[in-house]
Amino acid sequence: MQGDAAGWPVGDALNHCGGAEVGDCDGPQGAALHRGFPFVDYVNRGEGEVSFTRLLACLRDASSPAGIPGLCWRDAGGTSHANAVSAAPLPASALVTPDCTDCFEQHAASRTGSMAEPHLLVESSRGCWWGQKHHCTFCGLNGSFMESRDKSQDRFVDELLVMTERYRVLNVAVADNILDMAYPRSAVPRLAEAECDLRISYEIKSNMRREQLVSLVAVGIHYVQPGIESLSGRVLKLMDKGVTGCQHHLAPPDGVTRIAIERFSPYFNRPELAFGDLRPGAQLRGHP
Numbered sequence: 001m002q003g004d005a006a007g008w009p010v011g012d013a014l015n016h017c018g019g020a021e022v023g024d025c026d027g028p029q030g031a032a033l034h035r036g037f038p039f040v041d042y043v044n045r046g047e048g049e050v051s052f053t054r055l056l057a058c059l060r061d062a063s064s065p066a067g068i069p070g071l072c073w074r075d076a077g078g079t080s081h082a083n084a085v086s087a088a089p090l091p092a093s094a095l096v097t098p099d100c101t102d103c104f105e106q107h108a109a110s111r112t113g114s115m116a117e118p119h120l121l122v123e124s125s126r127g128c129w130w131g132q133k134h135h136c137t138f139c140g141l142n143g144s145f146m147e148s149r150d151k152s153q154d155r156f157v158d159e160l161l162v163m164t165e166r167y168r169v170l171n172v173a174v175a176d177n178i179l180d181m182a183y184p185r186s187a188v189p190r191l192a193e194a195e196c197d198l199r200i201s202y203e204i205k206s207n208m209r210r211e212q213l214v215s216l217v218a219v220g221i222h223y224v225q226p227g228i229e230s231l232s233g234r235v236l237k238l239m240d241k242g243v244t245g246c247q248h249h250l251a252p253p254d255g256v257t258r259i260a261i262e263r264f265s266p267y268f269n270r271p272e273l274a275f276g277d278l279r280p281g282a283q284l285r286g287h288p
């Protein structure tokens, strides 16, 4: 770890950027991680696009990061500070298009590059339209913000076509928590016109109807990950999943755990639901 002219430490930063699975840096555990491990210079809690660019500006200008939402930082004396997390999620219009040039160049130059076909990772929405109404009781995704936010379909298709052409890749993995069914319908004409033969993967709600699944294939969505957490209607009701066991017409998963209590999930936050005696695992005792 080094220090800059104003005494703010410069070096590695840990960041959780919403949309993908919540890491270990969101909420109170992000602040605890920063307090407990002095070699971690910064932790960002919540979505990172705005905070990270503001942090870079602070480092460039040697100014204080005290006003950056969600950031944990140290003052010149080494004391850890945790700024309040932003009260509002980032609007979809503010989601930036990633620049994956370095990643694809490094993959091409790697000795193992020829053994693994690269996938382009893209994002069409953040949050979860179902969880916004019925938060599945086990789900800890979207720690800070559950609100569903979609990029406009035109923008997403533009991004998809530009990026797949730029990086010469046909395999596309969409990082969204859950597919918004309006997407395939409106994207069909433009993707069909482009004739680009993409192989797209998406996470979907498990009670999609046959004709809806057929419409996914029409836009190149060939791989789906449906949330099949149980085949018991009673258990699914307890989970607030909004599906019944008999609606699962797809093959069940081949690897399962009995249950995981995820931070930010209703099972974690509301002990009255079932699990009142939560405590850290033995391996975590003694840490902050």
Ligand code: SF4
Residues within 6 Å of the ligand: 128, 129, 130, 131, 132, 134, 135, 136, 139, 140, 141, 177, 178, 227
């Ligand atoms: S499990 Fe899936 S559908 Fe349920 S709240 Fe989480 S992301 Fe949404």
